[in-house]
Amino acid sequence: MLTVLTVKEAQKRIINSLSGKLTQIETIHAGGSLGRAAAENVFSPDMLPSFARSTMDGFAVRSADTFGASESIPALLKLKGSILMGKEPPSSLEPGEALSIPTGGMIPAGGDAVVMLEYCEVIGDQVAVYRPVAPFENTLQIGDDYKKGDIVIPSGRLIRSQDIGILSSMGIMQIKVYSMPRVVIFSTGDEIIPPGKKPKPGQIRDINGYALAALAGKYGGVPEYRGIVEDNKDVLYEAVLDALDTADIVLISGGSSVGTRDVAVQVIDELPEGGVYFHGVSMKPGKPLIYGMSRTTPIFGLSGNPVSAMFSFLLFVRPAIRSVQGLSPFPSFIPYVEARLDTNLSSPGGREDYVRVSLYEESTLKEEADVIWARPIFGGAGMLSTMVNGDGYFIIPRDVEGLPEGEKVKVYLF
Amino acid sequence: MLTVLTVKEAQKRIINSLSGKLTQIETIHAGGSLGRAAAENVFSPDMLPSFARSTMDGFAVRSADTFGASESIPALLKLKGSILMGKEPPSSLEPGEALSIPTGGMIPAGGDAVVMLEYCEVIGDQVAVYRPVAPFENTLQIGDDYKKGDIVIPSGRLIRSQDIGILSSMGIMQIKVYSMPRVVIFSTGDEIIPPGKKPKPGQIRDINGYALAALAGKYGGVPEYRGIVEDNKDVLYEAVLDALDTADIVLISGGSSVGTRDVAVQVIDELPEGGVYFHGVSMKPGKPLIYGMSRTTPIFGLSGNPVSAMFSFLLFVRPAIRSVQGLSPFPSFIPYVEARLDTNLSSPGGREDYVRVSLYEESTLKEEADVIWARPIFGGAGMLSTMVNGDGYFIIPRDVEGLPEGEKVKVYLF
Numbered sequence: 001m002l003t004v005l006t007v008k009e010a011q012k013r014i015i016n017s018l019s020g021k022l023t024q025i026e027t028i029h030a031g032g033s034l035g036r037a038a039a040e041n042v043f044s045p046d047m048l049p050s051f052a053r054s055t056m057d058g059f060a061v062r063s064a065d066t067f068g069a070s071e072s073i074p075a076l077l078k079l080k081g082s083i084l085m086g087k088e089p090p091s092s093l094e095p096g097e098a099l100s101i102p103t104g105g106m107i108p109a110g111g112d113a114v115v116m117l118e119y120c121e122v123i124g125d126q127v128a129v130y131r132p133v134a135p136f137e138n139t140l141q142i143g144d145d146y147k148k149g150d151i152v153i154p155s156g157r158l159i160r161s162q163d164i165g166i167l168s169s170m171g172i173m174q175i176k177v178y179s180m181p182r183v184v185i186f187s188t189g190d191e192i193i194p195p196g197k198k199p200k201p202g203q204i205r206d207i208n209g210y211a212l213a214a215l216a217g218k219y220g221g222v223p224e225y226r227g228i229v230e231d232n233k234d235v236l237y238e239a240v241l242d243a244l245d246t247a248d249i250v251l252i253s254g255g256s257s258v259g260t261r262d263v264a265v266q267v268i269d270e271l272p273e274g275g276v277y278f279h280g281v282s283m284k285p286g287k288p289l290i291y292g293m294s295r296t297t298p299i300f301g302l303s304g305n306p307v308s309a310m311f312s313f314l315l316f317v318r319p320a321i322r323s324v325q326g327l328s329p330f331p332s333f334i335p336y337v338e339a340r341l342d343t344n345l346s347s348p349g350g351r352e353d354y355v356r357v358s359l360y361e362e363s364t365l366k367e368e369a370d371v372i373w374a375r376p377i378f379g380g381a382g383m384l385s386t387m388v389n390g391d392g393y394f395i396i397p398r399d400v401e402g403l404p405e406g407e408k409v410k411v412y413l414f
Numbered sequence: 415m416l417t418v419l420t421v422k423e424a425q426k427r428i429i430n431s432l433s434g435k436l437t438q439i440e441t442i443h444a445g446g447s448l449g450r451a452a453a454e455n456v457f458s459p460d461m462l463p464s465f466a467r468s469t470m471d472g473f474a475v476r477s478a479d480t481f482g483a484s485e486s487i488p489a490l491l492k493l494k495g496s497i498l499m500g501k502e503p504p505s506s507l508e509p510g511e512a513l514s515i516p517t518g519g520m521i522p523a524g525g526d527a528v529v530m531l532e533y534c535e536v537i538g539d540q541v542a543v544y545r546p547v548a549p550f551e552n553t554l555q556i557g558d559d560y561k562k563g564d565i566v567i568p569s570g571r572l573i574r575s576q577d578i579g580i581l582s583s584m585g586i587m588q589i590k591v592y593s594m595p596r597v598v599i600f601s602t603g604d605e606i607i608p609p610g611k612k613p614k615p616g617q618i619r620d621i622n623g624y625a626l627a628a629l630a631g632k633y634g635g636v637p638e639y640r641g642i643v644e645d646n647k648d649v650l651y652e653a654v655l656d657a658l659d660t661a662d663i664v665l666i667s668g669g670s671s672v673g674t675r676d677v678a679v680q681v682i683d684e685l686p687e688g689g690v691y692f693h694g695v696s697m698k699p700g701k702p703l704i705y706g707m708s709r710t711t712p713i714f715g716l717s718g719n720p721v722s723a724m725f726s727f728l729l730f731v732r733p734a735i736r737s738v739q740g741l742s743p744f745p746s747f748i749p750y751v752e753a754r755l756d757t758n759l760s761s762p763g764g765r766e767d768y769v770r771v772s773l774y775e776e777s778t779l780k781e782e783a784d785v786i787w788a789r790p791i792f793g794g795a796g797m798l799s800t801m802v803n804g805d806g807y808f809i810i811p812r813d814v815e816g817l818p819e820g821e822k823v824k825v826y827l828f
Contacts, residue, residue, distance in 0.1 A: 169620075
């Protein structure tokens with residue numbers, strides 16, 4: 001007998017079932033690696049910066065020469081010349097000497113600090129320095145950013161633009177990443193017709209095919225929507241079996257009714273080394289999730305109901321897409337907008353309730369700043385308008401049966 | 415004389431300068447429209463759903479026939495047959511009749527509600543109904559989701575997966591969107607060499623080219639990195655002039671030193687109908703931003719300093735990329751993670767301070783739940799490690815000179 005799990009339990013079972021499953025490793029150009037998952041530790045091949053640099057426009061000096069300098073008694077240094085961007089300094093600095101230097105210029109041998117332009121005055125071939133500088137002031141020393149051998153990008157890092165920047169600066173233009181998982185999507189249901197066709201009475205157009213493909217693409221997969229499959233065990237079996245040749249993850253959308261869900265369960269059970277792991281999660285919407293595997297490939301049976309399907313995707317498919325790329329299944333920190341509920345809200349309890357809301361700002365008499373309010377969008381899980389008109393959702397935990405107006409909630413944006 | 419603006423003033427000037435500037439409108443397949451900006455109001459062509467549907471597995475009934483039904487005295491209805499998914503009902507319902515119906519099935523003429531399977535029992539050719547249902551209970555009526563003529567997607571909407579879903583369900587597979595702006599990127603600076611080359615003393619590899627291209631792509635632009643341009647007025651002028659043929663937005667990265675910044679300012683001033691709008695923003699990092707236009711094309715002079723360049727991008731270039739696609743320059747709501755500062759922090763005041771932080775969770779004795787702490791990453795704006803090792807940043811306002819340990823801050827994730 002298959003029991004209904006909590007969201008956390010269901011997530012844990014999915015993640016456990018995927019332990020050790022990873023997509024292939026490929027080497028790509030670092031410039032195109034945004035949003036990909038690093039499959040190797042990348043180490044700094046050199047010191048960065050590789051030479052001491054100025055962080056200001058001014059004069060390179062020996063800091064000791066400026067000690068005691070003031071507005072009334074400036075230090076007078078011999079101006080020996082100019083350091084040019086991208087060039088070695090024309091000379092080293094002996095005691096009592098200075099060289100003009102631009103931001104990013106190379107600190108000359110003998111020099112250990114830079115005095116900002118604002119605190120200097122050129123008088124003939126001399127520079128009057130009106131403020132002392134400490135050793136290393138206004139400079140970046142060799143290795144300040146990275147030492148040779150430092151880990152720059154750890155394996156399992158989701159690569160961001162600054163990571164691409166640091167790879168460029170180290171001349172590392174190839175990086176090993178996990179392949180983006182191929183997510184094959186089927187829609188099933190005898191009432192479903194392609195979006196391009198006109199429905200007869202009783203029929204509806206496929207909603208989930210393109211919506212799930214968009215989600216899969218957004219969250220790091222390569223979606224492959226294979227269209228509508230007849231709601232028949234043998235036909236669905238053949239279609240999924242064929243998909244297993246190339247798919248890293250299979251999504252079967254459809255089956256809000258008991259009969260259709262049964263077909264998906266049977267198909268998953270009969271696939272090679274197949275089996276359903278669980279069926280049903282105590283959440284709303286999204287309860288009728290089916291999860292199973294054939295060999296090492298995860299197969300999700302999502303509700304045909306578009307709202308349920310999208311929440312199931314966010315809560316269960318997304319962590320799988322991350323996991324098979326070597327990423328932590330969940331980001332360490334998930335951003336939100338804190339808002340106040342603008343009405344009393346009851347919840348049945350016993351299951352997590354994912355409440356779709358629209359947000360709006362309004363000043364209140366009591367508050368100094370504008371307050372962000374969350375207005376629940378009522379309507380069944382079959383109404384996609386609750387998602388389209390919504391800005392995001394918040395979660396009412398299983399053990400809470402309602403929330404009062406004004407309660408602070410964390411809204412996760414769509 | 416060019417004055418230093420606040421972040422808000424600078425943003426306002428940029429947005430005002432772009433008023434009326436929009437990229438071309440193109441028609442694309444709705445399935446590929448994720449993240450694109452709608453360029454038309456999309457109206458519902460029909461009622462959705464177009465027929466009354468069941469939201470439960472059960473029996474379609476005339477609700478009046480169930481009034482008064484109870485565990486002890488069920489309503490006994492004649493079971494007339496089964497409604498199949500995707501088909502018209504085999505018959506209408508007369509008083510005292512029921513038809514079995516799956517979730518998503520079409521409600522028969524005469525019927526107005528569905529009794530859940532759990533509250534019914536089939537006895538021969540009759541159904542015993544143990545609970546009354548209200549009119550329309552467990553059904554979705556015609557137009558409940560959308561009425562014909564309702565605005566489904568407003569012009570200026572950034573299209574999300576649920577928007578693609580609703581378009582599919584209405585059979586709208588083509589949508590007009592604004593073209594993604596072409597963002598041409600140059601790196602300048604005599605010290606800059608391509609990432610693939612080995613730097614000589616005084617030289618560094620280009621960081622910003624690929625990092626800015628990644629950001630431009632992430633935030634809705636089509637990046638075109640045109641490499642390193644010599645830090646020479648005539649050369650840069652020719653390169654930018656050439657880019658203006660196709661660019662919607664031009665980024666010139668480089669110029670941490672006064673001399674280099676002057677070159678960028680001169681180039682922008684001398685371009686056809688060119689002019690610098692402002693130069694310098696009271697923020698850290700990112701102060702040396704240059705903004706100008708040639709005809710209607712915005713040109714940003716970003717610091718060569720990678721940290722400054724990235725913050726300038728997020729605060730100033732990103733709104734421009736949104737604006738020229740007909741989107742609001744700033745999202746209505748920006749999500750964050752609330753964290754507590756794990757140390758006392760001083761700030762010079764007089765400018766907005768963008769503090770890079772790493773986040774970590776730790777339970778405290780006083781608190782029930784784990785607390786998220788923000789640890790500032792110290793290091794100059796020339797140190798990209800402050801971004802690479804950071805999870806995000808928070809902002810110290812201009813009029814605040816420091817924050818105490820434990821202060822709550824809103825951290826925006828990278």
